[in-house]
Amino acid sequence: MDRSEIFDIAHLRHPIAAPVAPDRLRELVGWLSPAAGARAVDLGCGEGEWLQQVLLDHPATTGVGIDHALPASAARRTGERGLTDRVRWIETDAATWNDGLFDVVLCVGARHAFGGLEDMLVAVRQHLRPGGQALIGEMIWEGTPSEAAPAALGLPADSVPDLAGLVRAFHRHGLEPSFGHVSTLTEWDDYEFSWTGSLVDWAVRSAPTAEDRDQALTAAREHRDTWLGGLRRELGFATFVLHDVAPGPV
Structure with a gap:
């Protein structure tokens, strides 16, 4: 099983693919x-x-979804x-794709596709028409991280900002927040345990081979251990x- 297959199975019960509850997603999109x-x-x-929630809320809008x-x-x-x-x-590759300017640019939990926060914000600006809106979801530190936390991410501690640092990064790129949401611990736990639970359920109930079963269980255990x-x-x-x-x- 490759990484994309594991990712798809892990999000079977939480397709938002971020630690955000469905009602919070709708609230955020409602500010667009x-x-x-x-x-x-x-x-x-x-x-x-x-993207689909944007289209559901705004019937006169069209959309493009980009992923590797x-x-x-x-x-x-x-x-x-009915959105086909x-x-x-x-x-x-979202980092190299281009099709002109858009009125709304979304990028939620996808900084890795661009190499980091700053490069992701550059890409958002490149696609955003003057006067447009963006919806961006990004990792932050809740406080000063322990040594274990950046190691678990495999990233330098200073590559992830705190909340104030994230807002400063937006300002550097000419973006002004109109609304924000910080995910709660409940949202995080729902997301993480759904991620690992979906893999475990699939491994036990649906895996076509013993090798697939073992790979899915290993991925679930490693992910859970990293989170906890x-x-x-x-x-x-x-x-x-x-x-x-x-x-x-001018």
């Missing part, structure tokens, strides 16, 4: 205000839930919701709706 005929893009869309490995479930749910003619799913052994109560997640306030050309 695209005009009729607007275009939205989700960079690193994963299961596509964020798109799960079949994204297209399936699009069809179930308003969205394109494109399997490619170094990240829980230290790693946070913040999602912001942002307005472009960068000065225009």
